[in-house]
Amino acid sequence: MPHYRITHQTVYQHAAAAGAAWQMLQLRPRAEAAQECLDFQLELHPAAPDLSTREDFFGNTRHFFSVREPHRELSITSHAVVRREAPALPLAGLSPSLVEARERVRHAISTGERFLLEQYLGPTTLVPLLPGTRELADGLDPAIPVLAWIEELGRRFAEEFTFDPTATDVSTPLADALEKKRGVCQDFTHLFLSCVRQHGLPGAYVSGYLLTEPPPGQPRLRGADAMHAWVSVFVPEVGWVDYDPTNACFPAAGHIVVARGRDYADVSPTRGVFTGSYSPLLRVEVTVEPTT
Numbered sequence: 001m002p003h004y005r006i007t008h009q010t011v012y013q014h015a016a017a018a019g020a021a022w023q024m025l026q027l028r029p030r031a032e033a034a035q036e037c038l039d040f041q042l043e044l045h046p047a048a049p050d051l052s053t054r055e056d057f058f059g060n061t062r063h064f065f066s067v068r069e070p071h072r073e074l075s076i077t078s079h080a081v082v083r084r085e086a087p088a089l090p091l092a093g094l095s096p097s098l099v100e101a102r103e104r105v106r107h108a109i110s111t112g113e114r115f116l117l118e119q120y121l122g123p124t125t126l127v128p129l130l131p132g133t134r135e136l137a138d139g140l141d142p143a144i145p146v147l148a149w150i151e152e153l154g155r156r157f158a159e160e161f162t163f164d165p166t167a168t169d170v171s172t173p174l175a176d177a178l179e180k181k182r183g184v185c186q187d188f189t190h191l192f193l194s195c196v197r198q199h200g201l202p203g204a205y206v207s208g209y210l211l212t213e214p215p216p217g218q219p220r221l222r223g224a225d226a227m228h229a230w231v232s233v234f235v236p237e238v239g240w241v242d243y244d245p246t247n248a249c250f251p252a253a254g255h256i257v258v259a260r261g262r263d264y265a266d267v268s269p270t271r272g273v274f275t276g277s278y279s280p281l282l283r284v285e286v287t288v289e290p291t292t
Contacts, residue, residue: 002084002253003038005291006209008227009077010270010284014277017070023272026259027078028061029208034087035257043077058266060259076270081291086252087242092147095238101146102200104236117234119262120202126190126263127205132178133194136160146201146235150243151250153195158248161188170264185246186264189229192245193263202234204260206242207267209288211254225286227269232260256288 008027029037042051048065056062067074096104105121108114123129140152160181167182174194177187193203210228230244230251242251259267274280 003291004082004084004209004211004256005289006080006082006256007077007287008080008209008269008284009075009286010282011076012074012274012280012282014072014274014280016277017072018074018274018280019070019276021067021071021074021272021274023065023067023074023076023270025063025065025076025078026056026060026207026267026269027063027076027080028258029080029082030060030257030259032257034085036083037080038083039079039081041079043075043079045073045075046071058259058261060261060267070276074274082256084253084256087250089241089250090147090238092145092151095145095147095235097144098142098146098149098199098201101236105200105202105234108236117202120204120234121197121200123194123197124263124265126174126265127193127197128174129194129198130175130178133174133191134198136191136195137199142199146233147238147241150196150233150241153192154243154245154248157188157192157245161191163188163246185229188245189231190263192231192243196231196233204232204234204240205263205267206230206232206257206260207264207269208258209256209286211256211288211290225288226284227258227286228255229264230255 028040031037046067046069048067051065053063105117109118137153140149162182164182165184167180168177168187174190177183178191189205196203207227207229230242232240232242235241244251261267
């Protein structure tokens with residue numbers, strides 16, 4: 001049963017002292033059928049006596065704190081130990097076709113059986129429903145099982161898009177990433193979501209980590225040593241199925257889930273404001289390693 005130790009450090013450095021800081025964190029790995037967070041600790045410097053925890057609408061754990069003293073540096077370090085197994089994946093042939101799946105989704109939403117699925121079908125600020133993203137699936141047979149359709153779409157992504165951490169940043173519009181055919185896991189996840197939603201499949205954004213060291217004989221997965229992102233697609237009669245468009249694969253034990261939402265804005269690992277300081281330098285370091 002694989003266990004992983006994860007260390008995630010975020011450091012904000014200010015040219016002049018910040019008067020105060022208010023922060024929201026989403027760093028604790030989720031509890032799911034194939035995953036259990038066995039231990040989680042936060043280290044904050046300067047210390048924050050008002051640290052609090054709550055669960056958001058999507059079931060993610062959020063931590064809130066403030067620093068009310070002047071500081072030149074704010075360090076946030078999380079330590080987690082996670083048990084993670086490879087999620088059970090049904091045979092592709094046991095899933096309905098894309099045509100059947102989207103009809104069943106429409107029916108489930110219209111009858112109120114699964115009305116919450118609708119939020120994963122519409123556009124968001126970070127996932128506009130662009131004509132160009134819908135066309136990424138042009139030529140794929142909608143009559144094949146939907147899991148096979150997702151896998152074919154993923155192979156097309158691998159052929160058409162290039163992983164390039166210099167091509168985009170967190171504020172790059174999705175249309176630009178589509179035009180450049182280059183980007184990082186966040187871009188590919190948003191592009192994939194924009195495509196599948198326009199083809200009638202509810203899609204969610206997943207943030208998490210990848211195992212730092214690859215299994216023996218296997219290539220290193222892109223996105224290691226940083227937060228990673230992939231999609232989760234709702235398939236009628238099967239449930240939510242995760243897929244990693246950056247690496248063109250269904251996630252295995254090395255994909256550790258932290259948060260789920262509609263797009264990156266719902267799951268960002270850190271978010272907050274400072275007073276008396278502008279544009280601090282940001283440094284992020286992530287290590288994921290297997291442990292016994």
